[in-house]
Amino acid sequence: METQTQFMSTKNIFVITVLALVATILYYSFQGGNSNEDYITKITSDRKAKDEFMKSGSQSPFGEEKKNFKGLNYFPPDINYRISAKLIPVQNKKMVLLPTSDGKEEKYLEYAFAEFELNTQPCRLLILEIPEGEHRGTLFLAFADETSANETYGAGRYLDLKKVPGASSITLDFNEAYNPYCAYSNNFSCPFPPKENILKTAVKAGEKKFHD
Secondary structure, eight states: OHHHHHHHHHHHHHHHHHHHHHHHHHHHHHHSTHHHHHHHHHHHHHHHHHHHHHHHOTTOTTGGGGGGOOOOOBOOOOGGGEEEEEEEEOSSOOEEEEEBTTSOEEEEEEEEEEEEEETTEEEEEEEEEOOSSTTTTOEEEEEBOTTBTTTBOTTOEEEOOOOOTTOSEEEEEGGGOBOOGGGTOTTSOOBOOOGGGBOSSOOOOSBOOSOO
C-alpha cells in the first residue's frame, strides 16, 4: 500500500510539473519573448506590402504619380498600442451621418462602443457599421487624437475591425491605424470621425501624415 501511495504521489508531482511547464511556456509565448518579435515582424511586413501596393498596384490612390512614391510614414511598432477593449453594444441603434472631405455626407449605423484605457486615460470609441451596399455589415472605426494635424493626418485615421457576434471584447491595434485615401489625393471622398471619437490623448502608433 505504501509503495502504491508513493507511486501515485510521484505520478501526481510529475503531472503537476508538466502542467506548470506548459503553462509557463504558454504565458511567455503570449506575453513576451519571441511573440513580441514575431508581432513586430508581421507589422513591418504588412507595411512593406502596403508600400509595394502604393507604388505598383493598379488601384493605388497615387494614380499616375505612383512612380514617384517613396513610402508611407509610420510610428515604430509598439505592442502596447495593441489593446483589448470592452465591447458595449448600442441599444436602440440609430443612423449616423458623417460629413466627408468633399462636403457631402455618408450614412452609418451605430454598432457598439469600445471602452479601454490608453496612456492612463479612459477612452471610449463609437464603432459604426456600414448599412448598405457591397460592404454592408462591415464595421467602420474612424478616430482622431492629440497627434492629429501634427504628427498624423489632421482629418483622423481609420482602423479595420472584425465583427464577432456575441463578443464582449474587441482588439484595437493602433499599430494598424491608417490614413484615408484623401490624405494622399483630393480625388477621394473620406468621412471624418464622429465627435465621440476625438480622443484626448496621443496615439503614437500606426501611420503618420504623408505630407510634411
